[in-house]
Amino acid sequence: MKARLAIASVLVAVLSATLAPLPVRASAPPAPAGEHGWVTSTLRHMSLEQKVGQLFATYVYGADATEPSAADRAANRAAFGVETPAEVVEEYHLGGVCYFSWSHNLDSPRQIATLSNGLQRAALGDGRKGRVPLLISTDQEQGVVLRMPPPAAQFPGAMALGAGRSPQAARTAAEITGRELRAVGIRQPYAPIADVNVDPANPVIGVRSFGSDPALVADLTAAQVDGFQDGAGVTAVAKHFPGHGDTDNDSHTDLPVINHTRQEWERIDAPPFRRAIRAGVESIMTAHIVVPALDPSGDPATLSPRILTGVLRGELGFRGVIVTDALNMAAVRQRYGDERVPVLALKAGADQLLMPPDLRLARDAVLRAVATGELSERRIDESVRRILTLKYRQGLTRSPLVDVDAAVRTVGAPEHLRAVTRVTDGTLTAVRNDDGLLPLRPADRSVLVTGWNTAAFAPIETVAQGFTARGARATARPATLPSDAVIAATAAEAAGHDLTVVLVNKAWDTTVTDPRGSQQRLVAALLATGRPVVVVAVRDPYDIAHLPGVRTYLASYSYTRAAMDTLVRALHGELSPRGRLPVTIPAADGGVPYPYGHGLTW
Incomplete structure (x- = not known):
């Protein structure tokens, strides 16, 4: 049975009383004459194919718009029928492109900025009327979900910011992240997460959420909306509506059902989205989840008129761009075929269709729906008008290209990295x-540093180097999901050291992440040596409930270099831990040994 976490609203109320209120902006301010004129004129000169293209945002393969590698040419040809990223944009009249490392879009600031410029040139072509700049996006949540590689600033993610309890720190993280993204041509970060993580067994949200208290999540969501939009001039995307925080299923692979009553939804899930809308959020992403209290049809929210048009637009008053979560996820494909999903999403009220599994099929399905009268061209115009308005407000009509040299100077600027340290330390x-x-x-x-590791961030090595710099004889011995033989060898090695620091990552999840329970067995073997052991959860703080006998335990919520540097300094008393649990950690067999707000210091 899911553990429904208690909400410590008193703590948040006390904290909030000491903070200046965030500015509140209208969700849809009156359009200035220039904006209205450009949007109306552009829409009038667009063909139906161009309008439908504006509704889609997808990935493209390649580090360069016109000269991708041979492998990326082949991947584009297989997925889209053309070879280069620029040709994908031109062929489908794309409204947006989403960058990923696996599609080879994200390498260095210079490369990313150059790619963005190349794609914008492809979108604009010869400048004829009806050609529109792209809205380029990526998932830059920070923490455990980030796309921009170093030297980009790598801030702690949402749950770490929840532990810090500082709206100003959350705003700073969003503003600097947004400025770096804007410098390389990315104007739509898919953040912040507005989900309230009330289920410790949630496999997909977890530390991506600010916490389990709706008031805290609402405060920090609004702060990040302000940082992204007013601070950095990029479009914040609050996700995943109507709230993905109370599920033990992953919508990438299954269709979750949220069994909150309407009253529970109003109390738990709705407040962060209401605050985001009050703060002027320009875009909201849908969730592929079923919420029977909001729509008993069994359709996922992405395809539900009752939820998108009835609740989000009608009740909450949102007037911005509704973007679907990725349409290649299993949850949204289970009930209807890939040809029906984009049509149903538009009928439900969505504006921007993200990453359909077959772009040509999806595009043609929408065109066919207009031809048969299932969708009116007026309905298409409604969404295109919102998308064009967003692009105008982003300044893309005036300055679609970025200064590549300025991007190199901006991304990873020294003052940005200093801010990363300040925020992470809290x-x-x-x-x-x-x-x-x-x-x-x-x-x-002598110190052994072992446990979970990843080559992309090398947290084991970072911690070991921190000990070495302070005069210890430190050995880095990664043991990610170790075999029985590795567990035995690591424990034997630990017995010969004065101290062991072991990193764990979702050790609680013995269903998907660690089905053999190897992390739990590694910690047990290390404790059995009788030597001092420090356990550090570098993702979900819930691991301690599944690690009996642990007496020294810290939660860093992420494994970035900054997070590991903060950890080493705290272990040595160079700073005092200031974070407080933004969630309740229930015991595996019941009870609440570590309540919301718990945190030690020295």
Whole structure:
């Protein structure tokens, strides 16, 4: 049974009373004459094919718009029938492109900015009327979901910011992230997460959420909307409406059902979206989830007129762009075929259709729906008008291209990296320190750093280097999802060290992430040596409920270099942990040993 977490609203109310209120902006301010004139004139000169193209945003393969690698040419040909990213944009009159590392779009600031310029030139062509600049996007949530590689600023993610409890820090993270994205031509970061994570077994949201208290999530969501839009001039995207926080299914692979009553939805899920709309959020992303209390039909929210048009537009008053979550996810494809999904999403009230599994099929299905009268061209115009309005307000009609040299100077600027350190330092949470092991006393010690690792961030190596820099004899021994033999060898090695630091990542999830429970068994073997062990959860803080016997435990919520640097300094007493749990950690067998707001310091 899911653990429904208690909401500690008193703590948030006390904190909020000490903070200046965030500015509130109208969701849809009156359009200035220039905007109205450009949008209306552009729409009038667009063909139906151009209008329908504006509704779609998808990935393209390649680091360069016109000269991708041979492998990327082949991938584009297989997916889209043409070879280059520029040709994909031209062939389908795309309204948007979404960047990913796996599609080879994200390497360096210079490369990304150059790619963006090339794609914009393809979209604009010879400048004839009806040609429209692209809205380029990516999932830059920070923390465990980020796309821009170093030197880009890598801030802590949402749950870490929730632990820090600072709307100003959340705003700073969004503003600097947005400025770096804008510098390379990305104007639509798919953030912030407005989901309230009330289920510790949630496999898809977890640390991507600010926490389990709707008031805290609402505060930090509004702060990030302000940082992205007013601070950086990019479009914030609050997701995933109507709220993906109370499910133990992953919508990438299954269709989750949220069984909140209407009253529970109003109390738990709705507040962050209401605050985002009050803050002027320009875009909201849908969730592929079924919410019977809002729509008993069984359709996912992405395809539900009752939820998108009735609740989001009608009740909450949202007037911006509704973007679907990716249409290649299993949850939205289970009930209807790929040809029907984009049509049904538009009928439900969506504007921007993200990543259909077959772009040509999806495009042709929408055109056919207009031809048969299932969709009117007026309905298409409604969504295109919203998308054009957003592009105008982004300044894309005036300055679609970016300064590549300025992008190189902006991304990873020293002041940005200093801000990363400041923000991260306020997020680390000390959960247990039963033996008073921390902070570590000065000593000539040998240290084993082991457990979960990833080559992209190398947290094991970062922690070991931090100990070495402070005079310890540190050994980095990655043991990600270790075999029995590796567990035995690691425990034997730990017995010969004065201290072991072990990193764990979703050790609670023995269904998908770690089906053999190898992380839990590794920690048990290390504890059995009788030597001091510090356990650090580098993702979900819930792991401690599944690690009996652990007496020293910290939650960093992410494994970036900044997070690991903060950890090492805290272990040595160079800073005091200030984070407080933004969620309740229930015991595996019931009870609440670590309540919302818990956090130790020294």
